[in-house]
Amino acid sequence: MILNLALILYLFLLLLFVVGNIIVVYHLLTFRLNQVLGVFMVGLLLVGSIILFSFNLFYFSRVDWFVLSEMIVM
Amino acid sequence: MTSKELKKYVKRYKNYDFKDKKRGEKIILVLRRHWLTFVFKFFPVTSAMILLIVAHFVLSDYIANWFLSGSKEFVFFGETLIGMLLWLIFFVLWIDYYFDAWIVTNKRIVDINQMGLFRRNVSELDHIKIQDITTEVHGIFPTLLDYGFVYVQTAGSKSRFIFEQVPHPMLVRQLIAKLQKDAIRKEEKEIFTEKKTL
Numbered sequence: 312m313i314l315n316l317a318l319i320l321y322l323f324l325l326l327l328f329v330v331g332n333i334i335v336v337y338h339l340l341t342f343r344l345n346q347v348l349g350v351f352m353v354g355l356l357l358v359g360s361i362i363l364f365s366f367n368l369f370y371f372s373r374v375d376w377f378v379l380s381e382m383i384v385m
Numbered sequence: 386m387t388s389k390e391l392k393k394y395v396k397r398y399k400n401y402d403f404k405d406k407k408r409g410e411k412i413i414l415v416l417r418r419h420w421l422t423f424v425f426k427f428f429p430v431t432s433a434m435i436l437l438i439v440a441h442f443v444l445s446d447y448i449a450n451w452f453l454s455g456s457k458e459f460v461f462f463g464e465t466l467i468g469m470l471l472w473l474i475f476f477v478l479w480i481d482y483y484f485d486a487w488i489v490t491n492k493r494i495v496d497i498n499q500m501g502l503f504r505r506n507v508s509e510l511d512h513i514k515i516q517d518i519t520t521e522v523h524g525i526f527p528t529l530l531d532y533g534f535v536y537v538q539t540a541g542s543k544s545r546f547i548f549e550q551v552p553h554p555m556l557v558r559q560l561i562a563k564l565q566k567d568a569i570r571k572e573e574k575e576i577f578t579e580k581k582t583l
Contacts, residue, residue: 324466328470332473338480344401344415344488345401346402363468363472364469367466370459371462374456374458375458
């Protein structure tokens with residue numbers, strides 16, 4: 312039960328992160344005042360997001376979720 | 386404000402562009418809030434990021450051993466998840482700061498007001514409709530770092546244009562006043578030539 316709830320919450324946060332990224336990129340690319348800076352910020356956002364997301368997925372795969380949930384229940 | 390100084394401004398913003406820019410329109414000034422307001426706005430997110438990094442090096446062992454029987458991976462997983470959300474919040478705040486802009490061109494003033502991610506107000510004002518320009522520098526930091534408000538009273542649909550916490554408000558006022566005088570002179574000249582041809 313706890314595992315399912317945690318997984319749903321995690322998926323919701325991931326969805327929020329991906330949608331947020333898309334909206335921010337859209338804004339940065341459509342605001343034409345200084346396109347060089349806009350493209351730079353898009354690059355920075357995407358590089359940072361990809362690095363953080365990869366680390367997050369890496370640690371997600373390393374955690375022993377069943378042991379952890381049992382520990383929390385106890 | 387001389388014509389030479391005006392030309393220097395035009396040169397600086399040569400590569401800038403914005404939606405609905407008219408043909409022959411030249412950007413003279415692009416204004417945003419002073420960087421100190423940016424610092425104040427970013428302080429909570431930046432400090433949370435710093436805290437997260439410090440906690441990673443100092444507290445992660447302690448938390449893992451004390452609460453999770455040595456499951457360091459879970460602590461790192463949590464840290465990266467919080468990091469991801471802070472990273473996104475940082476960019477949303479940056480958009481809110483950076484997209485609030487006042488553009489002064491040789492023909493008009495454009496006020497772009499970004500509120501969150503999904504609301505943007507854009508209003509414009511021709512120089513000829515300007516009635517009065519007032520500046521206000523209020524407080525310790527604004528006085529020391531020379532930033533403040535510029536109020537432009539208009540005869541248009543939006544009665545007052547407010548440049549909020551912009552750097553060098555006196556200079557901005559001088560520049561807008563010069564542009565307004567130029568616009569009035571130009572219109573008077575056009576009326577005069579029209580009358581002459583009639």
